Amino acid sequence: MGFLSYLINGISLGSVYAIIALGYTMVYGIAKMLNFAHGDVIMIGAYVVLTAITGGINPLVAVLISMVVCTVLGMTIEKVAYKPLRNAASPLAVLITAIGISYLLQNIALIVFGAAPKSFPDFIKVPALKLAGGELVISGVAMVTIGACVVIVVALTFFVNRTKQGRAMKAVSEDKGAAQLMGINVNATISLTFAIGSALAAIAGVLLCAAYPSVTPYTGAMPGIKAFTAAVFGGIGSIPGAMIGGILLGVIEIFGKAYISSQVADAIVFSVLIIVLLVKPTGLFGKNIQEKV
């Protein structure tokens, strides 16, 4: 039963990576930039939930508040820090700015919340599922996390393919100029993408801290990097790619920890990424850039 429970843990951790990776991949797809501050938005989301719950607010309401805060934060970052650099001569300008925003958020959290880890309340009260006569136990947090990931991926896929705003996103991701000629407001579309990505980051923050119940100003950094890896692994820009990439990454990490060594688990994760990219440089679901013209 060890194998199965590791697998479920891996899928659960991978679901968190997937939810973060979706934000990375959508922003990359539409704004063609890597938002390295995305991981730190997760951390802010976790602190907001923590503060709200400590203040006696209903946990579900706390999560909603956190989503609103992160959405506003994400849109503000885009408008203030990234948008003015959208037509900069070098794409590095916005990348470096994103790294700067990442440090800014971490240091703001250091000032406001301090460096000491704060323990995260255990508020997901879903009973664990016991299977095979109690030998296989699936925790409530794992079930909620996997369920949330599935719902989010289905909803996003529907949104992108079936709604007007979603189709506008696809058009903007392919050709901003042509999209404008169709009457699509490119700035508003990019802003909406940041809003969605940041709201997802808030959810990811809650799920991450429910599974690993402590928050520090650096909580978002490593999961952010891993989710970015997952997005590249799955093929950056692709929604199913982000999900599959995230889940595979989580499973590889947990198996690495369980069967090889918990010290080198991260090294294994990144080695797999390197191998995948050597074999298929566009990632698992990446599209071939060659088009017939």
Added chain:
Amino acid sequence: MAMLEVKDLDVYYGVIQALKGATFEVDKGEIVALIGANGAGKTTILHTVTGLIPPKRGEIIFEGKDITKIPAHRIVERGIAHVPEGRRVFADLNVYENLKMGAYTRKDKHEIAESLESVYERFPRLKERLTQRAGTLSGGEQQMLAMGRALMSKPKMIVMDEPSMGLSPIFVNEIFKIIEDVKAAGTTVLLVEQNAKKALSIADRAYVLETGSVVMSGKADQLLNDDGIKKAYLGE
């Protein structure tokens, strides 16, 4: 009064001046061609008219209203559709989705369905390929899709940038035939073309551009027989 009046347009790319006092007008129901060598500013004019590039000086008046400062995404609802150079269809979307994208600013489902039918009628080839990804179409088919997509906004005026570029002679003839049909159906056309001979043969009037300014204008058939034009642009 002209449908589109462009007055004294100055446009810069950084320090390079692409348009120098470009002035011309288009009347309702006409096909007007802009001809000139590479770098004369033809594409820049179209991009400025549809708001993709802001001019430094000058005015663009459409149906009596100043549209100079209107952003590109608000131009289409004023009634101007732009078929860009190189087609720029959405390669990952299928033909149907591309056409629907052309009607992005329209609300009335019934009217959109009517426009779709009329596009299918004009481009039967597109109707056969509705679920095919636009990136896999041939160049000529992509050009038809780009035109169909522009027509889906039900424009009063359509601006076309090099519609014949890179197409086989059969497609070139077909595209020019379609442009004439579009005019016959009541849509005004502003056409930029390298193929000056073809452009002048279907246009009512034309303007000749050199280094960002209009150097000559007149009725298309007169320009077609002008010795200077023949020498410089028609290869005779």
